[in-house]
Amino acid sequence: MQAPAQHEGVNVGAIATVDAVMQQVAEHKGCGTSGGSGKASCGSAAGQGDLPTEIWDKVKNHPCYSEEAHHHYARMHVAVAPACNIQCNYCNRKYDCANESRPGVVSEKLSPEQAAKKVLAVASTIPQMTVLGIAGPGDPLANPEKTFKTFELIAKTAPDIKLCLSTNGLALPDHVDTIAGFNVDHVTITINMVDPEVGAKIYPWVFWKHKRYTGVEAAKLLTDRQLQGLEMLTERGILCKVNSVMIPGINDKHLVEVNKAVKSRGAFLHNIMPLISAAEHGTVFGLTGQRGPTAQELKSLQDSCEGEMNMMRHCRQCRADAVGLLGEDRSAEFTTDKIMAMEVNYDLDSRKAYQEKVEEERVAKVAAKQEELATLAGANSDIKLLTAVATKGSGLINEHFGHAKEFQVWELSTAGAKFVGHRRVDLYCQGGYGEEDSLETIIRAINDCHAVFVAKIGGCPKSDLIKAGIEPVDQYAHEFIEKSAISWFKNYLDKVNSGEIEHVQRGDAEIRQGALTAAA
């Protein structure tokens, strides 16, 4: 284990060297850490940061555990686990739209054997696919035979692929040893409450030991089993991510308590996600008109929990059969019919060679950021603002404004550029939107941003954005995001200081209720 860098002594006002700036920024990005506090770190900043080597090795190629990795590495889910043992008010198992993407949704179920074939087919086609997860569409541990049979087959044929699973936790304590036996390094537990009174409003029932429990009794059972399972996993050195669905008026304030409870039990990363509750999904919350959070409500809850623990902000709430980089979905390329017809040639060496190239790309990106950070070292300002970025990946501003299906959002301050989330702007399951409507949708989605960085933008949207108070920036086309954002921000501060422009606060933004569509 390498000695972690210590941050305690570094004071923002007294930063003397570029290295010290880098450490401050690494800390600020939400994934560095003050060494002695016992807080885990997801190392999503410039790389390993102060993460112990054995933990860095576990997360560096896992797109869901490292924000930085998700630009380079892909994951896939196989839908082998359709049965579930609890009912959630934000889930409706009857609804499935092929163009739609959100947890619990799949187009077809797979047998473990079909799943293993699919993994090989995808791994051969997408060499940066490093992680295989089982996330349902029900609960993996309510289908233990299918889940573990799938792991067994994949561990045999594709030993370099990391296995992970995502569970509601009810059955978790019964399966921890089996999970550890398959060398599963990453387990996600969805924990929406630690107070059964709150839980009773989210879970109508749970099914446990041949009996359906309802109300507070059900929620008590669930929270006890979840926290017990979490402790058992962390005792065994398995990294745990906790997913929480933010439901305004029901558990939004309570999630701060959840954050403390899971942190104290050794959870590694907390992923607070906005409720998806469109009426057409037919969920209880969709039908009762329960709203999801606004962008600022979500961000401020994530910010308030960040001091306690690392927050995941790059989750796309993907389907239980998603394939590809987070934010893209290539599952339609790998339907059972197509897989069975594919000639699969699993070549470990070419996968390794490809991944080495990816590592080179990563190093270049980190170097570029370090270079520009030095120029901010002397700046002194309280201004903190958000900017949106159109990107296709690789850490570059390389997407045309009009082609962007989502924007990354970066918070800029004198501490540097910090990634704080994504905003979807694609038109979910809607064919009839005109161009003007879609521009309005985009403006609503990034309305809290001062600027939007793009590779290219047309004249009309440009002037509409300016009218809405969002500066379109295309001068950094195809350059590194963080380096460009910092350079732009430094320029912005100069203009504010010289009186050329006045800094004003932006309003709130909308989180789109549809999920990222599969149609590329």
Add this chain to the structure above:
Amino acid sequence: MALKIVASQCTSCSACEAECPNVAIYEKGGTFVIDPKKCTECIGHFDSPQCAAVCPVDDTCVIDHSYPRYQAAE
């Protein structure tokens, strides 16, 4: 003496199949069905029919009134 599954409501999640103590449930034409000859309504096994207790859609595993109610052998 049996339950039946309302096919139009079945999500084909298979949860009932694993819970049935009589192995009476199987997949047929994309949804699950109960073999009425094997179903005991879980009498003698559990307090309530397991398929109905675990089913994610209300009123999908229901009593089939075309069969007389099951009674456990004395």
